[in-house]
Amino acid sequence: MLNWFKNNKKEYPDFWLDYLNHFKSKKRTDIKTTRFVAFDTETTGFNKKEDRILSIGAVSIIGKTIKVNQSLEIYIEQDIFKPETVKIHGILKHGSLEKISELEAIKLFLAYIKDSDLVAHHAGFDKNMINEMLLRNNLGKLKNKFIDTGHLYNKSKHIIYRDNLKEHYSLDDLCEELNVAKTDRHTATGDALITAVIFLKILSRLDKRKNLEWDYLLK
Amino acid sequence: MKNSIAERVADFLNRYPPFNMINTSDLLKIASEVNIIYLEKGDTVFNQGDHFNDHFYMVRDGAITLHYTLNGLEKNLNMNDVGDIFGVRPLIAKESYKLTATANEESIVYAVPIATFQSVADNNAKVYKYLITAFATNAYDPFTSEENAEVFVDYIPTTSNDMVNFQTAEYTKNPVTCKENTTIRDAAIKMSTLKIGCIIVTDKNKNPVGIITNSDIKNKIGTGKFPIETVVTDIMSAPVITSKPDITVADGQLQMIKNGIGHLCITKDGTTNSKAIGVLTHHDVLVSLGNNPAVILKEIKRANRTKKLRTARLKANTLLKSYLEQNIPISHIVKIMAQINDAVTYKAVEIAVSKMPTEPPVSFAWLALGSQGRREQLLFTDQDNALIFEDVSEENYDTTKSYFLELAKRVSERLNKIGFEYCEADMMASNPEWCKSASEWRDQFKNWILKPDEKAVLLSSIFFDYSYIYGNETLVDTLTETIFTTIDKTSLFFKFLGRDAIKSPSPVGFFKKFVVEQNGEQKDLFNIKSRALMPLIDSARLLVLINKIKGINNTAERYEKMAELEPENKALYNSCAYAFKALSKFKAKQGILHKNSGKFIVLETLTKEEKLKLRRCFKPINEIQETLKYKFDL
Structure with a gap:
């Protein structure tokens, strides 16, 4: 009976199976000791089908x-290149940065994130871009839980201020609101670190009012 | 793999000592091993008594307070701002933390791994020199200074051009020794005849086996623990800490701090297995360093001519500059500079008196006023001073007064030569108005207090902050008594002072912009003295007068005292004290940078961080002004 099931399943490479394996034994522990991964991607644009990821940064x-020595910073070789976006991310088609293939990038990224909960600003976009990249390489979707700092910030505001909240907070807005230095803004690693600091600052604000629970955080 | 975060961390570290003394590739190595720690207000980095960590720390954002509890009392030691390092104890001595480090506000700190740091910095004498200072000054407190051998708190490394630390230390050659079977009595007699503080016990090969210092004799014999006929080997410290003859000043100092000792035995090959050829004491270290307050003060005391006073006082300016560069706590800097300024003034008066054709007809007292009176003068400023002479009969009054006016004129000239500008408003003892007899002064103050007007309030900001410098101190004490009894009779004066303290509006305007000067030569400059320092100084003076606190002139200390007296407002008063210290430091740094008083600040030249720091100091100004408004119904 199991054979039938197995035959229908694609032959996945080992690194993907390793990645999936992490989730089998995943247990929720105390938020204070849990590993979160804050990450950001720089892309050639906003269309998930057409555009490509140029760089991933994660802490x-x-x-x-x-920990500074446990951060991830990768640059990806892509055929698609849009000169008009260079002014934002600063990554040249043939720059001096050491670039790797998409598949190599995926391997590194998955090995880095494991089953950790992922934190990103406007997480939906980064999630889609990564999932598209996985699809192109015949892999499944990410299994990790996502936390969006924009959404989390809204929740951290007291109910009486909610009316004044913007629908859309850019990372720059949050830097201003939470007094975070905008160092290396618009590089994947720089934004990943900024997102991480913002995440910690929002967490402390949420925690002040109640004992922070997982349900609330991931909702 | 590229690590941009490490590069940015390195960029930040590189802006502050000791990291700016490390080369770029080593710094990147350190930076990539740093942990970035986020702290909420009240979170601690380490606690008093905790086992030491593998890291020391630098403030990236926010501020960290160092404090400790002694006999149930909480004491704040120092506030670390952006770029300050703390928790360096494990680098120098492997022992538990003596202090607790708590986030004063939401903060980010970098934890620097000691192992990595040492692997690149171990042979860098400059880096070590800085760390010793950071360690010694953070430990500057009666509580810890004893165990650190207090002389080290005064040692501040000067600029990198200063090669003194890399020079070989000048130690005492041909040390006094004794044999192992000598009695304490004989050893002590030898030490006392030769007027020395330690004796080295040697074996038959003249190799050192132990050392006896004055404190051994005090602690072990004086207390009766051992009889005086005991042989030296019973009480000596052994083994002896030894060093090679080519030891540098910096190394010598490091050895002493590491081992908690004051004497290093110099032997032929640097081990205890060769002949003892010398002793290096902390006094020797201090003398070679030269540029330290103890030596400057000695120089001032020995000066017999104004020119020498001037040289000594100029040295103090160099010292001040290095203190500020090294982020030494401002309260420590202020204390030392006040001591130096007082000593210079004292000496200037003393020399002037000795050069007068006759002895003073009656006793007198020389007072420092204004910022020197408050003991918070850092840079050379105007001289503000006054003179009180003992009451004399009416027929002698004129000759007495003219004698003291002449004396005051001479003192003033000397002070001017030394570097203190004449006071523009002529608030100097050489002005007949401010050179008066004891009873005239009492009437003058009574008049100011009981019939306050604009002028009285203006003068009070200078005259109420007086401190005694030279002469007959009872004249000053009597004046103080009079002031406090007179103050009891009226509340009108306080109202005037209160109104004055709140007259400067908040230094930041509605849009969080700094309020700058509107016209004149200083247009668009920020006047840190009138906008930020004066409101704090004025409020503090008012508070101590109301609470009849005598003998505390320093603004920060006045607030600290108030915090003690009114625990319910402790947080406000402490934040005022902190703001005042931070602003004074800021002003002094600007002054050194632009070679002026530092009063006017060109806002564009400040970094964002500095502006933030300034803004943070403004909050307590608003709060204290609001409190006064409420208290005095203004």
Whole structure:
């Protein structure tokens, strides 16, 4: 009976199976000791089918600490290149940065994130871009839980101020609101670190009012 | 793999000592091992008594307070701002933390791994020099200074051009020694005849086996623990800490701090297995360093001519500059500079008196006023001073007064030569108005207090902050008594002072913009003295007068005292004290940078960080002004 099931399943490469394996034993632990990964992507544009990821930056957070030597910074070789977006991300088609293939990037990224909860600003966009990239390489979708800092910020505001909230907070808005230095804005790693700091600041604000629960955080 | 975060961390570290003394590739190595820690207000980095961590720390954002509890009392030691390092104890001594580090506000700190840091900085004497200072000054407190051998708190490394630290230390050659079977009595007699503080016990090969210092004799013999006929080997410290003859000043100092000792034995090959050829003491270290307050003060005391006073005072300016560069706590800097300024003034008066054709007809007292009176003068400023002479009979009054006017004129000239500008408003003892007899002064103050007007309030900001410098101190004490009894009779004076303290509006306007000067030569400059410092100074003076606090002139200390007296407003008063210190430091730094008083600040030259720092200091100004408004119904 199991054979029938197996035959229908695609032959996935080992690194993908390793990645899936992490989720089998995943248990919810205390938020204070959980590893979160804040990440950001720089892309050639906003169309998930047409555009490509040029760079991924990620940092991991455990407790209130970010370890500099445990960050991820990758640049990806792509055929699609849109000169008009260079002014935003600064990545040239044939720059001096060391670039790797999409598949290599996926391997590194999955090995880095494992089953951690992912934090991103406007997480939906980054999630779609990564999932598209996985699809192109004949892999499944990301299994990780996502936390969107824009959404989380709205929740951190007291109910009486909710009326004044903007629908859409850019990362720059949050930097202003939460007094975070905009160092290396618009590089994937720079934005990942900014997102991580913003995440920690919002967490502390949420935690002040109630004992922070997972349900609330991931909702 | 490229690590942009590490590069940015390195960029930040590189802006502050000791990291700016490390080369770029090593710094990147350190930066890539840094942990970035986020702290909420009240979170602690480490606690007093905790086992030491593998990291030391630098403030990236926010501020970290260092404090400790002693006998149940909480004491704040220092506030670390952006770029300050703290928690360096494990670098120097592997022992538990003596202090607690708490986030004063939402903060981010970089945790720098000690192992990585040491692997690149181990042979960098400049870096070590800085760390010793940071360690010693953070530990500057009666509580810890004893165990650190207090002389080190005064050692501040100067600029990188200063090669003194890399020079070989000048130690005492041919040390005094004794044999192992000598009695304490004989050893002590030898030490006392030769007027020395330590004796080295050697074996038959003249190799050192132990050392006895004055404190050993005090602690072990004086207390009766051992009889005086004991042989030296019973009480000596052994083994001896030894060093090679080519030891540098910086190394010598490091050895002493690491081992908590004051004497290093110099041997032929640097080990205890060779002949003892010398002793290096902390006094020797201090003398070689030269540029430290103890030496400057000595120089001032020995000066017999104004020219020498001037040289000594100029040295103090160099010292001040290095203090500020090294982020030494401002309260420490202020204390030292006040001591130096007072000593210079004292000496200037003393020399002037000795050069007068006759002895003073009656006793007198020399007072420092204004910022020197408050003991918060950092840079050279105007001289504000006054003179009180003992009451004399009416027929002698004129000759007495003219004698003291002449004396005051001479003192003033000397002070001017030393570097203190004449006071534009002529608030100097050489002005007949401010050179008066004791009873005239009492009447003058009574008049100001009981019949306050604009002028009285203006003068009060200078005259009520007086401090005694030279002469007959009872004259000053009596005046103080009079002031406090007179103040009891009226509340009108306080109202005037209160109104004055709140007259400067908040230094930031509605849109969080700095309020700058509107016209004149200083157009568009920010006047840090009148907008930020004066409101704090004026409020503090008012508060101590109301609460009859005597003998505390320094503005920060006045607030600290108020915090003690009114625990319910502790947070406000402490934040005022902190703001005042931070602003004074700011003004002094600007002054050194632009070679002026630092009063006017060109806002465009400030970094965003500095502006933030300034803004943070403004909050307590508003709060204290609001409190006064409420208290005095203004």
